[in-house]
Amino acid sequence: MSAPKITRLETAAIRAVGPSVLVRVWAGDEYGLGECYPSAPAAGIHQIVVNLEEQLLGEDPRDVERLYEKMRRWNLFTGGQAGAVLTAISGIEIALWDLAGKLQNVPVYRLLGGAFRKSIRLYADCNAGSVDAAAHHASGEGGLLSEDLQNEYVAVAQEALARGFDAIKFDVDDITGPLHRDFWNGSISPKEHDAMVARVAAAREAVGPDIEVAIDMHGRFDLPGSIRFARAVEPFDLLWLEEPVPPENLEALAEVRRNTRTPICAGENVYTRFDFKRLFELKAADCVMPDVAKCGGIAEGKRIANMAELDYIPFAPHNVSSPVGTIAAAHVCAAVSNFTLLEWHAIDMPHWADFVRYSGGEIIQGGHIELTEAPGLGLELDEEVAYAHRHSKGGIPFFGRE
Ligand code: MG
Numbered sequence: 001m002s003a004p005k006i007t008r009l010e011t012a013a014i015r016a017v018g019p020s021v022l023v024r025v026w027a028g029d030e031y032g033l034g035e036c037y038p039s040a041p042a043a044g045i046h047q048i049v050v051n052l053e054e055q056l057l058g059e060d061p062r063d064v065e066r067l068y069e070k071m072r073r074w075n076l077f078t079g080g081q082a083g084a085v086l087t088a089i090s091g092i093e094i095a096l097w098d099l100a101g102k103l104q105n106v107p108v109y110r111l112l113g114g115a116f117r118k119s120i121r122l123y124a125d126c127n128a129g130s131v132d133a134a135a136h137h138a139s140g141e142g143g144l145l146s147e148d149l150q151n152e153y154v155a156v157a158q159e160a161l162a163r164g165f166d167a168i169k170f171d172v173d174d175i176t177g178p179l180h181r182d183f184w185n186g187s188i189s190p191k192e193h194d195a196m197v198a199r200v201a202a203a204r205e206a207v208g209p210d211i212e213v214a215i216d217m218h219g220r221f222d223l224p225g226s227i228r229f230a231r232a233v234e235p236f237d238l239l240w241l242e243e244p245v246p247p248e249n250l251e252a253l254a255e256v257r258r259n260t261r262t263p264i265c266a267g268e269n270v271y272t273r274f275d276f277k278r279l280f281e282l283k284a285a286d287c288v289m290p291d292v293a294k295c296g297g298i299a300e301g302k303r304i305a306n307m308a309e310l311d312y313i314p315f316a317p318h319n320v321s322s323p324v325g326t327i328a329a330a331h332v333c334a335a336v337s338n339f340t341l342l343e344w345h346a347i348d349m350p351h352w353a354d355f356v357r358y359s360g361g362e363i364i365q366g367g368h369i370e371l372t373e374a375p376g377l378g379l380e381l382d383e384e385v386a387y388a389h390r391h392s393k394g395g396i397p398f399f400g401r402e
Pocket of ligand 1: 216218242243268
């Protein structure tokens with residue numbers, strides 16, 4: 001058999017958790033499917049994928065790592081270190097692994113060296129639920145920190161438990177709410193601090209001591225407020241406190257970490273092994289959460305996990321993707337020893353699983369994804385469902401359809 005060659009790339013944008021660009025890499029009549037991290041400039045990411053096609057045409061799709069390096073280095077002077085360019089490359093890289101697996105008739109995790117586990121444990125992000133933050137703000141009821149809303153969040157957490165999850169995550173940041181004095185300065189007012197701590201206390205009380213609870217601050221707060229809050233929630237034994245300070249200054253994050261017993265998690269806004277190298281050198285986090293559909297893809301995610309392992313740091317990928325990006329991340333989670341939890345961000349999206357037909361049947365069962373022996377990622381896109389939820393803003397074609 002002659003070596004397969006890449007013949008074309010095509011994209012479609014869908015609205016799953018957010019607007020994400022799906023990528024198909026074709027080699028003759030076989031293709032691999034990938035997903036670029038959901039983000040607002042989907043049309044820009046689509047255009048970057050289109051521009052990258054010329055770097056891949058005629059190449060053997062099984063040379064995934066070389067092709068990743070080719071795309072990354074081709075963009076060395078044009079933003080290939082982070083942001084939309086890396087997001088586009090990540091989606092293509094995932095599609096290449098899917099294609100390489102299909103061509104060799106093995107699942108992706110086997111191409112990565114095999115599985116430490118095939119049952120991938122998920123945590124449910126409970127920030128969305130049925131909560132309408134804007135309506136709460138408009139009603140003047142105290143925004144995300146009001147008692148009513150606290151109760152609503154607890155209800156979402158209990159739903160997650162009922163579905164078999166034993167780890168959950170909440171948001172406590174509400175910088176447009178009435179308790180936050182100034183949108184711009186990141187300072188936490190005393191009332192805001194107390195309400196945030198009360199939310200954490202309510203969450204812990206609702207789920208009991210055996211459920212792992214993480215709290216996300218979305219990088220919105222200043223250093224002293226973050227340290228004060230991290231210390232105040234120490235009695236609630238959190239799984240982690242996520243991104244208290246903004247992501248661009250990892251020294252500040254390390255300063256928070258040095259000043260609290262609450263474990264600190266970061267990395268969803270850190271790209272490639274090179275920026276994670278700095279995070280590890282600074283000892284800025286107790287746990288890392290690269291996003292596979294954003295940080296560089298499947299192999300880059302694995303490399304970052306391997307770097308974390310050198311310091312005995314757990315690997316718990318961030319994930320807000322459709323089933324395509326989620327299952328891609330699950331293959332990385334299978335192939336590294338230090339994986340602990342993978343995020344799932346669609347508890348309020350009943351049709352989330354309908355985007356694909358999964359080789360293992362129902363994608364999520366009892367809070368886990370069970371990986372199978374099916375080749376590639378082990379899934380097929382349901383094109384009609386995807387088309388029904390297409391995101392056409394910016395004129396992105398749906399795999400060539402209007
Ligand atoms: Mg986060």
